[in-house]
Amino acid sequence: IEVTANHHAVMTGSDGAKARFIHRQTMANAMRFTTTELAELETKIANAADRALNIELAAFDALTAEAVGEAEKIRAGADALAVLDVSAALALLSESEAWCRPVVDSSLAFEIAGGRHPVVEQALRRSGDGPFVANDCDLSPEGSAKNGAIWLLTGPNMGGKSTFLRQNALIAILAQTGSFVPATSAHIGVVDRLFSRVGASDDLARGRSTFMVEMVETAAILNQAGERALVILDEIGRGTATFDGLSIAWAAVEYLHEKNRCRAIFATHFHEMTSLAGKLARLSNVTMRVKEWENDVVFLHEVGKGAADRSYGVQVARLAGLPEAVVDRAKEVLHQLEEGEVSGKTNRLVDDLPLFSVAVKREASKPVKSDVLGAALGEINPDEMTPREALEALYRLKGLAGT
Missing domain, CATH: 3.40.50.300 (P-loop containing nucleotide triphosphate hydrolases)
Incomplete structure (x- = not known):
């Protein structure tokens, strides 16, 4: 029981109050008390948890003993349910998936x-x-x-x-x-x-x-x-x-x-x-x-x-x-190996295969139509071009050539 400091006299002012209320703690603005009844109730609550656990363990032990006594019947029931479960599942699957006997x-x-x-x-x-x-x-x-x-x-x-x-x-x-x-x-x-x-x-x-x-x-x-x-x-x-x-x-x-x-x-x-x-x-x-x-x-x-x-x-x-370069290289090696197997020269193929040829291959440039490049050249008159125009024309032709 907690009371403010102004009212603590109610708990301590008389012999009857002192006998009933037991002082426990003093704080800056309040005082805390307990009673004999509260202490007894606290003890009962603490003991109740232990008694509840003991009751639960006793009930569990009784249930376990009863289950052990019926173990054979429980096992037989579980086996029957397992067979029923599997049979029903397979029957459902057979029906839905058109399985045959x-x-x-x-x-x-x-x-x-x-x-x-x-x-x-x-x-x-x-x-x-x-x-x-x-x-x-x-x-x-x-x-x-x-x-x-x-x-x-x-x-x-x-x-x-x-x-x-x-x-x-x-x-x-x-x-x-x-x-x-x-x-x-x-x-x-x-x-x-x-x-x-x-x-x-x-x-x-x-x-x-x-x-x-x-x-x-x-x-x-x-x-x-x-x-x-x-x-x-x-x-x-x-x-x-x-x-x-x-x-x-x-x-x-x-x-x-x-x-x-x-x-x-x-x-x-x-x-x-x-x-x-x-x-x-x-x-x-x-x-x-x-x-x-x-x-x-x-x-x-x-x-x-x-x-x-x-x-x-x-x-x-x-x-x-796999990268295209690896695939292309694999095709080449496979072709040479197959030719060597047919001709009986398999043992010499390793020396004939160029090393690291995949690394030196470059992606081929897209071909440029010759008529487009030729038409661009035909439009150029060097005698009438300024140095700036000539340089721009050169870059334009380089772009058309793709280099």
Whole structure:
């Protein structure tokens, strides 16, 4: 209780007031007092917080004990809700995205018609970049063959090879979880293992390079894949020298065909490997189609039979925004390297390529029409010009010449 200095006598003027009001503090213009009742109330409030906490802890312990006693029922209910949640979500997605019911049996079939990548399809729709291009995939045994097929997939960078690989792996997983799949139709023989080697990752902390990680993962696939496995391999051998990488990729495909005898899709930029189709009965060449239009490349994102003969890496570099001088220089080097490869002079090409030619090239000046410059010269009569007029005419001609 706080009172002004003028009224403090009310609190201290009598024995009864002194017994009731206990002086606590004196300030310049006021005095503060408390009472026995207020002190008791303060103690009750302080103790109430502790009692409330104890009551809350006791209630929580009782609730926990009761929940533990019903743990099995709660777990069963959570599992049922999880199944219901996933089933409802997949059903809604299947209905809205026109997914189909796959046929899953004990055969070695893998026949997908109009397959799509569900995530990329949604991303394209949201960004407004156009519809997703659906593609077929058939790795089923052909004719009297007892084992599934291998597709050797070639094509340009940004052509859609990695998306095609991933979408078929996702379709296999969705089908065996009991879901509808993003395709027009699907017939899949049970896949006991799904192996994939896609992308690149370093493990520098453990002293493993990108190529080392790639080889370790490839070794695991070749050592474990059986005839019921589905193997997805993306550009094996790209992390080392060209001939080393080509040799490893070549041998890996032969091993998949002869030893593992599994269904597989093998994407590569080593176009030399397409000749394996004539030697391995279950291997087929497929490619991502492109269309060249006015020195540019249009990616169709369609998978068709055949083999690509180019990777269009320079065109992709141009799309990525590399300086025109770098792109032009790359075209020159590529042309000379290709000529050297055909003529067998590849080893001498490095000495024949001029160094730093990109630095000495200058942008060509725009040509000036000769008739414009000639007309300007024809209008000049040197005998009638003053020195000032002659100098102005010279600057004007220099401007027309563009120098």
